[in-house]
Amino acid sequence: MARMSYEANKQKTRVPMPELDPVERAKTFDEVALGYSEEEAVLEARRCIQCPNTPCVSGCPVGVPIPRFIEQVAQGNFARAYAIVKSANALPAICGRVCPQESQCEGVCTRGKNGEPVAIGRLERFTSDWAFTHPDEAKRAMDELREECAAGDEVACSIWRSAEGAVSKDLAGKRVAVIGSGPASLTCAGELAKRGCDITVFEALHKVGGVLTYGIPEFRLPKDLVQREVSKLGDSGVSFETNALVGKLYDIDELMEERGFDAVFVGTGAGLPAYLGIEGEGLNGTMVASELLTRVNLMKAYRFPEYETPVYAGKKCVVVGGGNVAMDAARTARRLGAEVTVVYRRGREEMPARAEEIHHAEQEGIEFQLLTNPVRALGDDKGWISGLECVRMELGEPDASGRRRPQEVPGSEFVIDIDMLVMAVGSKTNPLIAKTTPGLEVTSRNLIVADERTCATSKPGVFAGGDTVIGAATVILAMGAGKRAAAGIGEYLTQG
Amino acid sequence: MYPIEQVEALNPEVTRMVVRAPEIAKKIKPGQFIMLRIDEVGERIPLTMNDCDPEAGTITIIFQAVGATTMRLAQMKAGDALLDFAGPLGNPTELEGAKRACVIGGGLGTAIAFPQAKWLYEHGCEVDVITGFRNVDLVLLEDEIDAHSTRQIIMTDDGSNGNKGLVTQALQQRIDEGADYDLVLAVGPVIMMKFVAATTKPYGIKTLVSMNPLMIDGTGMCGGCRVKVGDEYLHACVDGPDFDGHLVDFDDAMRRGVMYRTFESAAREGRDCNEGEGA
Numbered sequence: 001m002a003r004m005s006y007e008a009n010k011q012k013t014r015v016p017m018p019e020l021d022p023v024e025r026a027k028t029f030d031e032v033a034l035g036y037s038e039e040e041a042v043l044e045a046r047r048c049i050q051c052p053n054t055p056c057v058s059g060c061p062v063g064v065p066i067p068r069f070i071e072q073v074a075q076g077n078f079a080r081a082y083a084i085v086k087s088a089n090a091l092p093a094i095c096g097r098v099c100p101q102e103s104q105c106e107g108v109c110t111r112g113k114n115g116e117p118v119a120i121g122r123l124e125r126f127t128s129d130w131a132f133t134h135p136d137e138a139k140r141a142m143d144e145l146r147e148e149c150a151a152g153d154e155v156a157c158s159i160w161r162s163a164e165g166a167v168s169k170d171l172a173g174k175r176v177a178v179i180g181s182g183p184a185s186l187t188c189a190g191e192l193a194k195r196g197c198d199i200t201v202f203e204a205l206h207k208v209g210g211v212l213t214y215g216i217p218e219f220r221l222p223k224d225l226v227q228r229e230v231s232k233l234g235d236s237g238v239s240f241e242t243n244a245l246v247g248k249l250y251d252i253d254e255l256m257e258e259r260g261f262d263a264v265f266v267g268t269g270a271g272l273p274a275y276l277g278i279e280g281e282g283l284n285g286t287m288v289a290s291e292l293l294t295r296v297n298l299m300k301a302y303r304f305p306e307y308e309t310p311v312y313a314g315k316k317c318v319v320v321g322g323g324n325v326a327m328d329a330a331r332t333a334r335r336l337g338a339e340v341t342v343v344y345r346r347g348r349e350e351m352p353a354r355a356e357e358i359h360h361a362e363q364e365g366i367e368f369q370l371l372t373n374p375v376r377a378l379g380d381d382k383g384w385i386s387g388l389e390c391v392r393m394e395l396g397e398p399d400a401s402g403r404r405r406p407q408e409v410p411g412s413e414f415v416i417d418i419d420m421l422v423m424a425v426g427s428k429t430n431p432l433i434a435k436t437t438p439g440l441e442v443t444s445r446n447l448i449v450a451d452e453r454t455c456a457t458s459k460p461g462v463f464a465g466g467d468t469v470i471g472a473a474t475v476i477l478a479m480g481a482g483k484r485a486a487a488g489i490g491e492y493l494t495q496g
Numbered sequence: 497m498y499p500i501e502q503v504e505a506l507n508p509e510v511t512r513m514v515v516r517a518p519e520i521a522k523k524i525k526p527g528q529f530i531m532l533r534i535d536e537v538g539e540r541i542p543l544t545m546n547d548c549d550p551e552a553g554t555i556t557i558i559f560q561a562v563g564a565t566t567m568r569l570a571q572m573k574a575g576d577a578l579l580d581f582a583g584p585l586g587n588p589t590e591l592e593g594a595k596r597a598c599v600i601g602g603g604l605g606t607a608i609a610f611p612q613a614k615w616l617y618e619h620g621c622e623v624d625v626i627t628g629f630r631n632v633d634l635v636l637l638e639d640e641i642d643a644h645s646t647r648q649i650i651m652t653d654d655g656s657n658g659n660k661g662l663v664t665q666a667l668q669q670r671i672d673e674g675a676d677y678d679l680v681l682a683v684g685p686v687i688m689m690k691f692v693a694a695t696t697k698p699y700g701i702k703t704l705v706s707m708n709p710l711m712i713d714g715t716g717m718c719g720g721c722r723v724k725v726g727d728e729y730l731h732a733c734v735d736g737p738d739f740d741g742h743l744v745d746f747d748d749a750m751r752r753g754v755m756y757r758t759f760e761s762a763a764r765e766g767r768d769c770n771e772g773e774g775a
Contacts, residue, residue, distance in 0.1 A: 243580050284752060287720070291720045306537060308763060
């Protein structure tokens with residue numbers, strides 16, 4: 001790594017990022033985290049010590065050349081920094097916001113051993129937000145990087161064709177159908193488009209983005225930004241067909257045989273709702289988190305009646321679950337005016353949600369009833385939910401997943417009075433693709449079986465990745481799979 | 497965009513609309529539905545296919561102007577276009593093998609049940625069609641059904657067509673006359689489907705009902721359309737919309753059907769609202 005041309009920032013703590021005031025923001029859907037200014041970004045970037053073994057890069061599922069882009073930020077070369085990030089990551093404005101960096105790039109940052117790690121996610125976000133406000137300079141920087149690579153510059157090439165799994169061969173004239181338009185699919189499409197491949201993305205809903213559009217709320221990930229980042233893929237040879245549910249409108253064999261696609265990537269996610277399985281969960285005022293989030297995020301129900309989709313919000317709401325979706329649902333219900341309690345059967349340590357999201361939820365006045373499990377929903381005489389009977393839990397021996405198994409404390413039942421219940425206890429895979437694609441091997445849980453390295457399925461020419469293969473996980477894992485699939489598809493299309 | 501090719505008022509409340517959607521027209525089968533959205537601020541609503549023409553590339557929908565969206569839809573003209581039109585969704589009605597069927601439509605349900613009656617009739621099945629309306633002015637598709645059924649019985653609540661009574665009375669009478677149905681299909685208000693199922697149950701006649709719960713995405717992802725069937729909740733958009741009428745919990749469906757009623761009236765009147773009935 002080159003010697004640094006700037007003064008390092010030896011502060012042990014990271015430059016704080018401005019946020020909306022918790023009391024004010026709990027009333028609006030505006031983005032909570034405001035992002036770094038140019039000065040703040042430069043100062044934070046100068047905390048990176050450019051360590052030679054770059055653990056951060058191996059901690060990133062899409063292999064962003066982190067020290068290289070941070071070095072450019074530290075020098076104020078924001079356009080170059082953006083070009084470096086963007087060449088490895090099709091959706092940096094999104095990843096910078098929603099990745100669980102603490103368990104990925106930042107979790108292994110050398111500076112984190114003695115103080116706080118470098119705020120890699122915030123810097124990634126900064127570069128892409130900067131590029132949105134400086135589109136011409138950003139484009140010029142991308143073109144320069146591409147040209148330097150074409151001219152044989154090794155460093156430029158290593159960035160341009162960066163990272164694990166990048167597609168190295170020219171795929172001009174090849175046609176690939178991508179099913180679903182969530183993070184796995186968009187990454188796969190972006191990578192293949194970079195190599196000249198002709199891509200059509202099929203999306204069942206009327207807007208692309210998958211969970212980025214219908215699931216993650218506006219206040220964490222503004223929808224205009226998602227559409228803006230996605231539309232950039234359109235500039236590079238990716239076309240989108242919305243309102244196209246593959247498995248009903250077309251099936252995979254038709255796409256390959258009749259519409260002439262050379263390969264197919266299945267990135268259909270895990271979007272089927274799971275229920276609690278308790279008495280009364282069908283009462284009015286109850287819903288699964290994805291219904292609440294879809295109404296609010298995709299359909300903009302928080303702006304009813306300007307937008308025509310309504311959303312029910314009670315005055316006292318319980319959200320059941322401890323993952324990021326539960327936090328998103330709780331914070332959404334809060335913004336719709338409800339007092340919200342999160343009920344989770346294990347302890348705080350075991351909550352799968354990001355620490356930052358739990359912290360934000362607490363700041364916004366959301367209560368937590370941990371080691372608590374719902375046993376029955378109670379209704380009034382009109383069939384609306386009026387209460388949730390819960391039982392206290394204690395943690396026993398670790399189960400197969402390594403987490404301590406919660407057990408009911410006998411006789412500890414109590415009732416929380418509520419008029420709204422949101423279930424955020426996971427999701428399952430939609431069986432539609434599995435059912436309508438002969439020759440596709442799936443597990444008993446309808447997960448598609450795919451090779452870990454190439455994402456190839458049991459059906460030749462068909463690849464799969466993201467939640468549809470591993471079950472509900474994170475955006476960045478889906479993107480990593482999309483990138484590997486692009487490489488796998490590249491190999492497949494250039495064989496023989 | 498999906499161009500509207502024809503609009504026709506069938507009566508003061510019900511509109512027939514022909515929409516250009518060639519890919520869907522090639523695939524859609526009786527019992528399947530589409531989700532449409534008029535424009536950027538619109539909500540997604542499910543409408544069951546009434547007819548399709550794969551050659552012309554069109555889908556016909558028939559809807560009743562009851563809420564904000566359908567009232568707005570009824571104002572649209574040939575030459576306008578819908579922003580979103582997705583389908584085919586849901587499973588086709590299982591009609592194979594039926595020899596003597598009775599298709600029952602309540603009000604607008606008649607339009608939704610028509611393609612099934614037509615399919616059965618064209619596939620050699622003996623088809624009785626019983627329809628029910630409030631009064632004679634609201635009768636739908638009388639000529640079309642005449643041309644595609646063995647027998648048509650039209651009932652009115654007020655007897656204004658000379659045939660007063662409920663569809664279940666006509667059904668009971670046909671059963672008593674020895675109609676010997678092997679399939680009954682009911683489409684209409686939940687309360688009507690409930691009583692049709694109750695009528696056929698003692699005779700063990702296979703009875704399908706087409707459920708019409710609230711839907712948001714229509715692709716199986718949000719659970720908004722869950723229907724209690726036996727002991728479990730199933731999703732009308734992917735497991736249905738047809739279910740075994742002898743297993744559906746109609747009371748649960750009717751209760752869930754009113755969850756958004758206050759919003760619906762607010763939307764019709766175009767004012768703000770967040771007062772659910774349980775609030």
